[in-house]
Amino acid sequence: MSQRVTLLRPDDWHLHLRDGAVLRAVCPESARHFGRAIIMPNLVPPVVTGAEAEAYRARILAARPPGSGFTPLMTLYLTEDTDPEDVARAHASGLVTAVKLYPAGATTNSASGVRDFDRVRGVLEKMAEIGCPLCVHGEVTDPEVDIFDREAAFIDRVLDPIRRATPGLRVVMEHLTTQDGVEYVKTSRDGTLGATITTHHLIINRNHLLVGGIRPHYYCLPVAKREEHRLALRAAATSGDARFFLGTDSAPHTDANKESACGCAGCFTATNTLPLLAHVFEEEGALDRLEGFASRHGPAFYGLPENTDRIALTRGATPTAFPARIETEDGPVTVFDPGFEVYWRVDG
Ligand code: NCD
Ligand code: ZN
Numbered sequence: 001m002s003q004r005v006t007l008l009r010p011d012d013w014h015l016h017l018r019d020g021a022v023l024r025a026v027c028p029e030s031a032r033h034f035g036r037a038i039i040m041p042n043l044v045p046p047v048v049t050g051a052e053a054e055a056y057r058a059r060i061l062a063a064r065p066p067g068s069g070f071t072p073l074m075t076l077y078l079t080e081d082t083d084p085e086d087v088a089r090a091h092a093s094g095l096v097t098a099v100k101l102y103p104a105g106a107t108t109n110s111a112s113g114v115r116d117f118d119r120v121r122g123v124l125e126k127m128a129e130i131g132c133p134l135c136v137h138g139e140v141t142d143p144e145v146d147i148f149d150r151e152a153a154f155i156d157r158v159l160d161p162i163r164r165a166t167p168g169l170r171v172v173m174e175h176l177t178t179q180d181g182v183e184y185v186k187t188s189r190d191g192t193l194g195a196t197i198t199t200h201h202l203i204i205n206r207n208h209l210l211v212g213g214i215r216p217h218y219y220c221l222p223v224a225k226r227e228e229h230r231l232a233l234r235a236a237a238t239s240g241d242a243r244f245f246l247g248t249d250s251a252p253h254t255d256a257n258k259e260s261a262c263g264c265a266g267c268f269t270a271t272n273t274l275p276l277l278a279h280v281f282e283e284e285g286a287l288d289r290l291e292g293f294a295s296r297h298g299p300a301f302y303g304l305p306e307n308t309d310r311i312a313l314t315r316g317a318t319p320t321a322f323p324a325r326i327e328t329e330d331g332p333v334t335v336f337d338p339g340f341e342v343y344w345r346v347d348g
Contacts, residue, residue: 003315004347005287009307010274010294012037014135014174014196014247016266017060017072019043021329026252027063029270029326031070033346035307038135038247039072041100042109046077050090057095073097073302075135079112080119084126091132097302098133098172099123103158105141106150107221108251108265113137117158124162128169133302135172138181139222148206151222152180159184168192172301175249177201177222179232185243194301196247197237197293200267202280203338205230216258217334220251221265237293238286245297248273254331269336272322275344276336278313282344312347320345 015030015037017023030037039060041047047056053074060072075098076087082099090096101120102113114120127134139150140157163171173181173195185195200220205227209218218224236244250273251266258264269276274294281290299306319341325332 002317004312005278005290006310006312007291008295009033009035009309009311010246011035011298011307012248012250012273013172013245013298013302014038014040014198014249015270016040016042016249016251017063018252019056019059022252022254022333023059024063025326025328026250026268026270026333027060027070028065028068030250031064031068033274033311034070036071036073038098039074041075041077042102042107044109046079046109046112047075048077048079048082048112050076050086050093050095053090053096075100077102077112078114078120078123078134080114080116082120082123084123087123087132088126088130091130096132098135099127101134101136103137103139103141103154106137106139110137117162121165124166124169128166131170131303133170133172135174138173138176147223148225151176151178155180155184163193170301172196174247175201175222176233176236176244177225178229182232182236185236186241188243194243194245194297196249197233197244198247198249198267199269199273199276199280200224200249200336201230202234202237203276208339216260216263217267217336219258219263219265220249220267234280234284238281238284238289240289240292242292242297242300244293245301246277246294252326252333254328255325255334256331258334267336268326268333271326271335272338272342274311274313274346275320275322275342276338278315278344279338279342282315313344314347315343316345317343319343
């Protein structure tokens, strides 16, 4: 028997669209289903100034399919040289929705990130004053810290001190991967802390990445953790708690760059995210909470209106056939394979 759910049109609160040929190929994949997306600024070179964000936004708008209403919400890449006044101008004009903090060296294209957090104090104070949220890549980069412990260490060493030193600063912990992260977010009761959760971290744990051969298409940062953490993320995402919302972290890399002796981090999920989420929420008996996670909690945190149109998902009798890869002029990009059949599809 087929089953149908409708949702306010969802938004993606953490998305990598890249530039050039990859942007042109992947932008339609997000534009098909999502109303808006927070666009990550980790290009090479990164999107640091308001002027760079404006130019990148124009390139994204040009990559949308004809007639698409998909709206990119731009972010600036925080560096130790970021000018608080440039951030304030770009935010006041509506061009920029948030600022992104990458600890230097934490992930793909993060070399320009922050080393000394005291050097960004002025920007953070300005952001707290004007109500511009900070999106954080929550991993320390200290080589002494085990990669599986880097999110928990970031909370104690960096995030909690920043939040205490900057009262009122609104922070999104991006792509949460641990129970520690879930618990820390739940300690916030004043609306200043939220977290995005990806689709793939609800589906894979570190065994999927490493058992029976190394699976480069499951390698992302923060790296998938133990099963107990995946279960904590599932519980948070499906709980109805408005502090948790969808940020796919869909992060395209060409197959040549993934299937390599030093493969890039990132799972490309834009194409099949919503059917996968319907599958996960159905498994958890929480289909009625999918709309909160994908369509309502994000706008509430960012102080933006919800989308007004709706999309429908149908559970069919036969598995949905998703493309295995998206072709780009730079080479193919493999679509995330959940490793099980999915019967949900987005109508239309
Ligand atoms: C992202 C990318 O490829 O830009 N990779 C990833 O594994 N998520 C960067 C990031 O968000 O860490
Ligand atoms: Zn990301």
